[in-house]
Amino acid sequence: MTAETVTPYEKIGGAAAVRRLAEAFYDVMDTPEYTQLRAMHEPDLGPTREALAGFLTAWLGGPRDWITSQGGFCVMSRHAGMGITEGTRAQWMAAMQCALAQAEIAPPWADKMMQALEPVSRAMLRRR
Numbered sequence: 161m162t163a164e165t166v167t168p169y170e171k172i173g174g175a176a177a178v179r180r181l182a183e184a185f186y187d188v189m190d191t192p193e194y195t196q197l198r199a200m201h202e203p204d205l206g207p208t209r210e211a212l213a214g215f216l217t218a219w220l221g222g223p224r225d226w227i228t229s230q231g232g233f234c235v236m237s238r239h240a241g242m243g244i245t246e247g248t249r250a251q252w253m254a255a256m257q258c259a260l261a262q263a264e265i266a267p268p269w270a271d272k273m274m275q276a277l278e279p280v281s282r283a284m285l286r287r288r
């Protein structure tokens with residue numbers, strides 16, 4: 161395997177790392193600091209934990225099993241009509257930053273992920 165073929169998924173630690181990250185993300189969100197963002201989600205975060213782990217696996221270049229099991233998935237369409245404000249977007253990004261640290265994702269990769277998620281989350285903002 162050449163350096164070029166090593167995916168971010170493998171670089172951050174594969175399935176175990178992505179699982180840690182998804183679990184940490186919703187554990188963080190489920191604390192009082194993130195009440196507004198938490199209120200947008202279902203009471204049971206179990207299915208969303210699975211979905212985020214599956215999505216991130218594919219997004220980072222890992223296996224696409226979860227996307228296939230959904231019959232395809234468009235992260236932008238999924239968030240359209242949610243009425244995402246700058247406030248809830250900022251909470252999402254802050255929760256992800258905290259989760260990356262808690263899940264012990266190596267800083268260069270955590271930084272790259274935050275940089276990549278910035279425009280994605282901005283594109284999800286509510287349009288007037």
Ligand code: HEM
Pocket residue numbers: 197200201202207208211212215216235238239242244248249250252253277280281282284285
């Ligand atoms: C910009 C701020 C964001 C907000 C406020 C937000 C909010 C939400 C909400 C309310 C749900 C539905 C959860 C439920 O039904 O319980 C959801 C699901 C999800 N979000 Fe976000 N989200 C944001 C950004 C992102 C980003 C940047 C990504 C990934 C790049 C992402 C990935 C997902 C995934 C994979 C799901 C699960 C989809 C499913 O179950 O079908 N979200 N999000």
